[in-house]
Amino acid sequence: MADKKMILGMTLNSGYGNISGAWRAPEVDPGNYANIESNIRYAQAAERGGFAFLFTPDFPTVRGDVEFSGIQNIMEPMMALAAISQATSNIGFIATGSTTFQEPFNTARQFKALDAMSHGRAGWNAVTTSDSMVSANYGRPVADRAERYQRANEAIQIVQALWGSWEKDAWIKDQASGRFLDASKLRPVNLQGEHVASRGPLPIPPSEQGQPIIFTSGGPSPHLLELAGRYASGFIAEVWTIEEARAQRQMVRDAAERAGRNPDEIKYIPGLMTTVAPTVRAGLDRRLALSGDVIEARLPHVGALLGLQLDPSRYDQPLTEAQLRAAHASPMDPRSGIVLKVAREGWSPRDILAHGVIDFHPTTVGPAEVHADHLQEWLEAGAADGFWLSPDIYEDGVDAFVDEVVPELRRRGIFPEEYVGSTLRENLGVPAQYGLDPRVAGGTS
Amino acid sequence: MADKKMILGMTLNSGYGNISGAWRAPEVDPGNYANIESNIRYAQAAERGGFAFLFTPDFPTVRGDVEFSGIQNIMEPMMALAAISQATSNIGFIATGSTTFQEPFNTARQFKALDAMSHGRAGWNAVTTSDSMVSANYGRPVADRAERYQRANEAIQIVQALWGSWEKDAWIKDQASGRFLDASKLRPVNLQGEHVASRGPLPIPPSEQGQPIIFTSGGPSPHLLELAGRYASGFIAEVWTIEEARAQRQMVRDAAERAGRNPDEIKYIPGLMTTVAPTVRAGLDRRLALSGDVIEARLPHVGALLGLQLDPSRYDQPLTEAQLRAAHASPMDPRSGIVLKVAREGWSPRDILAHGVIDFHPTTVGPAEVHADHLQEWLEAGAADGFWLSPDIYEDGVDAFVDEVVPELRRRGIFPEEYVGSTLRENLGVPAQYGLDPRVAGGTS
Numbered sequence: 001m002a003d004k005k006m007i008l009g010m011t012l013n014s015g016y017g018n019i020s021g022a023w024r025a026p027e028v029d030p031g032n033y034a035n036i037e038s039n040i041r042y043a044q045a046a047e048r049g050g051f052a053f054l055f056t057p058d059f060p061t062v063r064g065d066v067e068f069s070g071i072q073n074i075m076e077p078m079m080a081l082a083a084i085s086q087a088t089s090n091i092g093f094i095a096t097g098s099t100t101f102q103e104p105f106n107t108a109r110q111f112k113a114l115d116a117m118s119h120g121r122a123g124w125n126a127v128t129t130s131d132s133m134v135s136a137n138y139g140r141p142v143a144d145r146a147e148r149y150q151r152a153n154e155a156i157q158i159v160q161a162l163w164g165s166w167e168k169d170a171w172i173k174d175q176a177s178g179r180f181l182d183a184s185k186l187r188p189v190n191l192q193g194e195h196v197a198s199r200g201p202l203p204i205p206p207s208e209q210g211q212p213i214i215f216t217s218g219g220p221s222p223h224l225l226e227l228a229g230r231y232a233s234g235f236i237a238e239v240w241t242i243e244e245a246r247a248q249r250q251m252v253r254d255a256a257e258r259a260g261r262n263p264d265e266i267k268y269i270p271g272l273m274t275t276v277a278p279t280v281r282a283g284l285d286r287r288l289a290l291s292g293d294v295i296e297a298r299l300p301h302v303g304a305l306l307g308l309q310l311d312p313s314r315y316d317q318p319l320t321e322a323q324l325r326a327a328h329a330s331p332m333d334p335r336s337g338i339v340l341k342v343a344r345e346g347w348s349p350r351d352i353l354a355h356g357v358i359d360f361h362p363t364t365v366g367p368a369e370v371h372a373d374h375l376q377e378w379l380e381a382g383a384a385d386g387f388w389l390s391p392d393i394y395e396d397g398v399d400a401f402v403d404e405v406v407p408e409l410r411r412r413g414i415f416p417e418e419y420v421g422s423t424l425r426e427n428l429g430v431p432a433q434y435g436l437d438p439r440v441a442g443g444t445s
Numbered sequence: 446m447a448d449k450k451m452i453l454g455m456t457l458n459s460g461y462g463n464i465s466g467a468w469r470a471p472e473v474d475p476g477n478y479a480n481i482e483s484n485i486r487y488a489q490a491a492e493r494g495g496f497a498f499l500f501t502p503d504f505p506t507v508r509g510d511v512e513f514s515g516i517q518n519i520m521e522p523m524m525a526l527a528a529i530s531q532a533t534s535n536i537g538f539i540a541t542g543s544t545t546f547q548e549p550f551n552t553a554r555q556f557k558a559l560d561a562m563s564h565g566r567a568g569w570n571a572v573t574t575s576d577s578m579v580s581a582n583y584g585r586p587v588a589d590r591a592e593r594y595q596r597a598n599e600a601i602q603i604v605q606a607l608w609g610s611w612e613k614d615a616w617i618k619d620q621a622s623g624r625f626l627d628a629s630k631l632r633p634v635n636l637q638g639e640h641v642a643s644r645g646p647l648p649i650p651p652s653e654q655g656q657p658i659i660f661t662s663g664g665p666s667p668h669l670l671e672l673a674g675r676y677a678s679g680f681i682a683e684v685w686t687i688e689e690a691r692a693q694r695q696m697v698r699d700a701a702e703r704a705g706r707n708p709d710e711i712k713y714i715p716g717l718m719t720t721v722a723p724t725v726r727a728g729l730d731r732r733l734a735l736s737g738d739v740i741e742a743r744l745p746h747v748g749a750l751l752g753l754q755l756d757p758s759r760y761d762q763p764l765t766e767a768q769l770r771a772a773h774a775s776p777m778d779p780r781s782g783i784v785l786k787v788a789r790e791g792w793s794p795r796d797i798l799a800h801g802v803i804d805f806h807p808t809t810v811g812p813a814e815v816h817a818d819h820l821q822e823w824l825e826a827g828a829a830d831g832f833w834l835s836p837d838i839y840e841d842g843v844d845a846f847v848d849e850v851v852p853e854l855r856r857r858g859i860f861p862e863e864y865v866g867s868t869l870r871e872n873l874g875v876p877a878q879y880g881l882d883p884r885v886a887g888g889t890s
Contacts (some may be wrong), residue, residue, distance in 0.1 A: 023618070030625075034650050036531070036562040060554065062648050064559035067628040076558035082527035083562055086481070104547060105582045109505065113521035117481040117528055137550045139642025173468070173475035177648060180468060180475075183512040197584025203507050204520050205479050213820075250743050293623075 005416050006379050006409070007267060007386025007428055009053040009094065010046045010398065012080070014265055015039055017393035018273055019359075021290035023070040027395045031287075033071055036083050042394045043084045046091060049402030051421060052427040053092035053123065055236065055388050056081065061133040078110050085118035092424030094123035094215050099152035101138045105198045107155070108162035110205040111212045120208030120423035124159070125215040125236060126227075128152045147195070149223040152181045154193030154377070156214065156231050161189040163211035164435020165201035210434040220248050228266065229255025230440040233430040236388060237270040240334035240362060244359060245270050245383035250332035262441040267385040267428055269377070271339040271361040274371055276390040276400035283365035284347075284354040287392065295353040302349040305329075305358070315349045338362070359389065368408040371401070376414055386428075450861050451824050451854070452712060452831025452873055454498040454539065455491045455843065457525070459516045460484055462838035463718055464804075466735035468515040472840045478516055481528050487839045488529045491536060493837025494847030495864060497872040498537035498568065500681065500833050503524065505543075506578040512754070514739075523555050530563035537869030538662050539568035539679070544597035546574055546583045550643050552600070557649040557658045565653030565868035569604070570660040570681060571672075573597045592640070598636030601659065601676050602881060608636040608656035609880020610646035620674040641878035654868035655879040665693050673711065675885040678875040681833060682715040684740040685779035685807060690715050692826035712830040712873055715823070716806040720837040721845035728810035729799040732837065740798040747794040750774075750781040760794045783807070806835065813853040816846070821859055827850055831873075 015032030016022035023030050032038040043054055058075035064072070074080050077095040085093065093114065107124070115122035128148040129135065135142045143151070170185030189200035216228045217236035228235050235252045236336055241243045245268075253263035277283030288295065303310035306327040308319075319327070324344060329337040335358050342352045356363025364371045378384045391397030409415035420426045460477030461467035468475050477483040488499055502524035509517070520526050522540040530538065538559065542552055552569070560567035573593040574580065580587045588596070615630030634645035661673045662681035673680050680697045684690045690713075698708035722728030732847040733740065748755035751772040753764075762774070769789060780803050787797045801808025809816045823829045834841030854860035865871045 024620045024623060026620070028620075030620050034561045034652075038510045040531070060550070062631060062646060066631065066648075067625060068623055068625060070625040071648060073648070075561060076522065076554050079527040079555055079558040079562060082524040086485070086528045086531055101548060102551070103548075103583055105505070106547070106551075109521050112525055113524040116479045116520060117524060133644070134642035137549055139637065139644070175469045175471070175473075175475050178466070178469060178513055180513060180515040181511060186507060186511065192584065199578075199581035199584070201507060203511075203516060203518070205480075370636070 004379060004414070006414055007052045007164060007269065008050070008415065009055050009269065009388040010042075010051050011271075011387065011388055011390045012039055012042065012054045012056050013074055015042075015394065016070060017395070017397060018072070018390035019275075019287060019392045020069050020294040021292050022393045023161040025290055025393045025395065030121060033075065035081060036205060038394070039074070040084055040087045041078055042398050043088055043091060043404055045398040047088050049398075049406045050416060051091055052386070053094050053424060054081070054084070054138055055125070056096055058096035058098075059131070059134065061131065061137055063133065070169060078114065082114055082117060085114065085121065089424050090121075090419045090427070094117065094125050094213075094236075096125040096127055096217070098129045099126050099155040100143065100148055101134070102155075104155045104158040104196050105132055105162065105202070108159040108202050109157070109204065112163055112202065112207070115207040115209065116204055118207075120210075120425070122207070123213040123215055123234070123424055125217055126152065126156055126231070133238070145221070145223055151193070151195040151228060152227055153230075154191075154196050156227070158189065158191045158193065158198045160211070160214070160231070160436045161191055162198060162200050162202040165189050166203060166205050168206050168210075168434060171205050200256070206434060207423075209425040210432055213424055213428065213430055216388045220251050225251055225255040226259075227338055228252055229257075229259040229261070231437070232266055234267045234269055234428065237268060238361060239270050241337065242378055242381050242383045243380060244334055246381060249383060249385075251409060261437075265431055267430065269367045269386045269388055270384050271388050272374065273361050273363040273390045273392065274397065274401055274405075275356075275363070275365040276368070276371065276397060277366055280366035280370065284351050287354045287356070287365065290393075291354075296349060298353055298358060299349055301358065302339065302352055303340045305333065306343065306438060317348050318346045319343050319349075341393055368404040370406040371405045372412060375409065376412060379414055415439060448860070449824060451820060451829070452497045452714065453495070453860065454500050454714065454831065454833040455487075456486065456498050456716075456833055456835045457484055457499045457501050458519055458698065460487075461515055462840070462842060463517070464720075464732060464736050464801075464837045465514050465739040467838045469733055470838045470840065473838060477534065478520065481525060483524055483839070484519070485529055485532045487538060487843050488533055489614055490843040490847055492533050493850045494843075495861060496536055497831070498539050499526070500516055500539045500570070501541055503543075504576070504579065506576065506582055507568060508578065513708055515830065523559065527562060530559065530566065535864045535867050535872070536874060537566040537568060537872060538563065539570050539658075541572055541662070543574045544571050544600040545588065545593055546560040546579070547600075549600045549641050550602040550607065550647070553647050556604070556650065557608055557647065557652070560652040560654065560657045561649055563652075565655075567652070568658040568660055568679070568869055570662055571597065571601055571676070572662060590666070590668055591622040594672060596638070596640040596670055598675075599636075599641050601672070603636045603641060603643045605635065605656070605659070605676070605881045606636055607643060607647040608647050610634050610722075611648060611650050613651050613655075613879060616650050622773040651879060652868075654870040655877055658830070658869055658873065658875055665696050670696055671704075674696055674702075674704040674706070676882070677711055679712045679714055679813035682713060682714050682742055683806060687823055687826050689830045691826060694828060694830075706882075710876055712875065714831045714833055715829050716833050716835060717800055717819065718804055718806050718808040718835045718837065719842065719846055719850075720808070720810040721813070721816065721842060721849055722775075722803075725811035725815065729796050732784070732799045732810065733795070735838075736799075737760070743798055743803060743859035744794055746803065747784065749786045749795055750778065755794060762793050763791045764788050764794075813849040815831065816850045817853040817857060820854065820871065821857060822858055846851060
């Protein structure tokens with residue numbers, strides 16, 4: 001474990017950042033959502049820091065308070081990553097793509113094309129879609145979970161089979177003899193599922209890493225764990241605590257083992273939101289400046305999370321000793337333990353929220369050591385193989401992490417000094433695979 | 446008509462060229478199919494020549510003699526064009542996309558994202574798919590024509606409605622007031638067709654040209670003409686003769702008029718294959734060097750096209766006067782008139798074929814005047830508003846056209862001296878449109 005180094009990835013979204021109001025930051029161009037140029041800059045900054053991958057979550061509908069909070073989703077993941085692939089050379093691309101609303105042949109084709117174009121840097125975060133707003137964009141009702149996962153199993157198998165349908169040594173391209181390829185090695189897959197099917201072959205040659213890497217993400221339902229165990233080389237997690245993460249990582253590893261695989265073949269990657277600042281106070285102020293309204297609206301929740309009645313007139317003062325003695329974390333909400341821990345450090349309710357304690361992920365705020373401590377603790381506790389980071393504001397937050405935190409991680413010997421290679425497989429430490437994995441292909445759940 | 450200037454586009458395919466065996470040309474890297482870098486170079490060369498657009502035909506299956514002829518299809522059009530968009534600034538992108546096997550929401554999203562990323566340079570060549578090999582890749586039978594076109598009508602309307610669902614003035618992005626957008630101007634489309642449906646909205650703002658431009662292509666069936674008349678701003682044609690092209694262009698224009706539009710709003714664009722060389726003889730030799738085998742195999746057809754019995758031992762000699770007197774073009778095959786014309790110029794059967802007379806398009810071979818004469822003749826005869834060119838070998842064929850033919854066209858005053866603007870609409874001379882065209886929306890054919 002002492003030698004274990006972490007994988008780092010960065011989420012890429014609308015070009016602003018991952019805190020509410022990031023689009024309003026003075027250093028941010030509020031038109032960034034439509035400017036791929038900004039995401040290219042952020043990708044290059046992450047590559048400068050040795051990040052293994054960019055990750056594009058995708059929720060293709062309009063949700064939340066877009067009127068004031070802005071948009072938190074990239075316009076379209078595949079087109080953006082195709083563009084970014086040409087402006088980078090080592091960082092990988094893990095794009096979320098739905099098994100529910102994409103045709104497997106199209107998915108196989110676009111991802112393998114991205115893999116070829118990027119010289120072996122593509123990954124597919126294969127997810128099912130259960131949201132009714134998204135389903136409505138495709139004019140269909142939400143399918144039940146069993147059906148969604150049946151289709152997901154079929155889709156992933158078809159996609160992987162199509163990826164392998166141009167055999168590794170099929171491409172002869174001998175100008176002298178005039179033989180372009182060995183057509184007997186470009187073969188139909190003829191897979192017929194209950195929901196999706198494809199004949200193939202897919203005429204795209206292997207990339208430098210063979211084929212794209214499968215990820216999955218979400219809450220660890222039995223269906224998802226089985227899917228992850230069978231197909232995924234990476235699991236993008238959303239967990240709040242080390243304990244939760246360790247347990248979930250073990251569940252994912254067990255699922256891989258049940259599918260006949262080595263559990264080290266699947267990388268468990270929880271998220272972290274980061275605000276890098278000279279001091280914790282400066283970081284909290286940076287967050288309050290943009291998310292002040294959202295934090296204001298959430299103040300009444302702080303008391304509830306601690307089992308206390310808090311006086312609104314004292315939201316800017318630390319909790320009293322009596323309050324801290326009376327406070328208790330709810331075993332039902334993992335965030336309440338974090339709230340209590342921060343409260344005990346002497347922060348006011350407003351500052352507690354500015355720590356990001358009830359945002360989507362754990363949040364670290366402050367100088368390099370704060371972030372490095374969190375990452376190291378989780379890594380060494382066996383709670384993570386790597387992390388996907390969500391910077392508060394891309395425009396300066398990526399550079400700050402790269403310039404301040406990455407050197408600290410390297411000093412501690414827990415982050416690679418440079419890219420292991422130029423493919424995503426090399427940089428994730430994921431074994432070679434081409435076509436279906438013979439250990440898990442065949443049946444469907 | 447004297448002032449009319451032509452539009453030029455260039456087809457983009459597998460990175461070799463449009464004659465059989467192009468992948469074997471000594472100047473060509475036989476690995477180009479998987480190297481987006483080569484297509485980027487060719488795109489930049491076309492942009493240097495003032496080409497209005499790149500066009501990606503798409504036939505997503507393996508067909509023909511791939512073992513020896515190579516592949517003639519780009520790996521994946523949208524990913525390639527997204528990459529190319531970042532390495533160019535004026536040339537547009539017309540990508541073929543199936544209305545039969547794509548979800549309208551995905552089509553709308555990827556094309557509008559490309560339009561945003563390229564700052565207003567995207568177009569969609571909306572086609573139905575009837576090929577059984579392609580259908581099999583999607584695990585579905587071929588639908589009959591009426592059903593395919595019903596779905597196409599629905600899909601195009603949904604796509605255009607989604608494009609317009611972020612209203613032009615919806616995006617406020619006022620950092621001071623904190624108002625990101627006017628959510629009342631980002632509205633569902635709620636279109637429910639018989640085959641496809643979508644709720645929307647699509648959260649992508651208008652590009653510099655508003656929304657992508659619709660093209661269509663194919664043989665002029667009544668169904669396709671009606672579709673073109675209602676929705677298309679461009680029609681990609683495959684025709685052999687001026688007469689055919691004039692008649693077809695008129696049919697397309699009439700269809701637009703029937704749909705209540707101005708016929709000048711739809712640009713009729715036939716194809717041309719080009720071999721630029723110092724002399725016709727040098728051009729024929731360039732073609733024979735790569736396509737010699739294919740030409741050899743086709744030699745028996747020359748006689749049939751002319752109604753003659755030709756002696757294989759005389760394939761390298763011009764036809765005799767007696768043969769030329771006896772020869773007659775078949776009214777059934779428009780190519781036979783071209784064969785006869787070339788035969789009368791004194792070329793041998795092998796050289797007649799080297800003129801490309803039975804390739805997919807008219808072909809011009811030789812110095813700049815040959816190409817300019819063809820283009821000017823068609824333009825001035827009212828047989829075309831522009832042309833999509835298929836260079837024989839991209840590696841040097843694009844530069845040769847740009848350096849030699851484009852200046853000649855400009856000398857003749859039939860090609861613009863520079864880009865009219867930086868959007869595809871400006872460079873095609875196509876009027877503004879955002880959302881559905883109110884003149885044609887509503888019913889479906």
